[in-house]
Amino acid sequence: MRALARITTSRGGLARVLAVSYLSLAAAAVAPSTPWRYTAPPGCARAASSASSSQWKQRQARDWYGRAAKVASLKSRAAFKLIEMDSKYKLFKSGQTVIDLGYAPGSWSQVAVELVKPHGRVVGVDMIPAQPPKGVSTLQGDFRKEGVQKLLKDYLVEFPSAPDLGVPGGEGGSIISDRPSYIDTERADSADHGDGAANDGRLVDVILSDMWAPWARATGYPSRTLDNAYYRLMNVSGNNGRDHAGSMLLCNAALKFANDTLRAGGHFVCKFYQGNEEKVLEGKLKKLFTRVHREKPYSSRPDSKEMYFVAQSRKGAVILENIDDT
Known part of the structure; x- marks a missing residue:
């Protein structure tokens, strides 16, 4: 392909x-x-x-x-956006660990899990309850909350290796539930084996962010329109300034997570809505990654203001804290 x-x-x-x-x-x-x-x-x-x-x-x-x-x-037409970007920039290979932020309904995870088989793994995070695609582990929660990010990091450390995705299994994936942290145990083990210390907690190869910000609840509307939580989470507000500001907050949250977990040489993809603040984010990406591209997939609707930053090959010696200080 x-x-x-x-x-x-x-x-x-x-x-x-x-x-x-x-x-x-x-x-x-x-x-x-x-x-x-x-x-x-x-x-x-x-x-x-x-x-x-x-x-x-x-x-x-x-x-x-x-x-x-x-x-x-496929779960949705959005799958073809990721297929295009991977074909152009070659983001995936077998054995990678992929985090899909805002994964619901799961089309990007479907594509990713096929491209990292047989020894890769895909973990999705979203506020919306959704059936995990086959071979994908998922966590339901607000990614912006520190507790959800900590649970995700704990899961990555607790399960550093993935099951063989080529082996036939159930129809769906697995759902991550809350559990005691294993960070301290893993750190103690890494002191003996050196693996954790060498990675410094960076266990992820590709981070995908197709998130958008949920807009505020409206009242006085029929239950299947603006008063419905699912519609508020799955659709943009229609206010360009609000959608842009919300996408920048989510992109920066995803970038902060990538700063903590993405390996040197790893890739980062995030969706944003065009506006004044995108240049600042692009500047951070260019300092943190070797190559940064703006992408508007052909399968993205022409009337949509959504675009994607595709950042390739993270620089191992650069961290976000140093960039923010300059």
């Missing part, structure tokens, strides 16, 4: 080639009794004919990536 990144195509063509490649791989894994049907290319789908169809339903009906995600049994 990564070899397709070398193919020269028209704008958006590479994304569709990658999508078709992924769908072909997914189709090969489907039971022989299940027929494989090729979906129409972009622009060939009929719009909803019902006069009562909403604008959202019409857009979904025309969305090639949304239909392709359903065919491939």
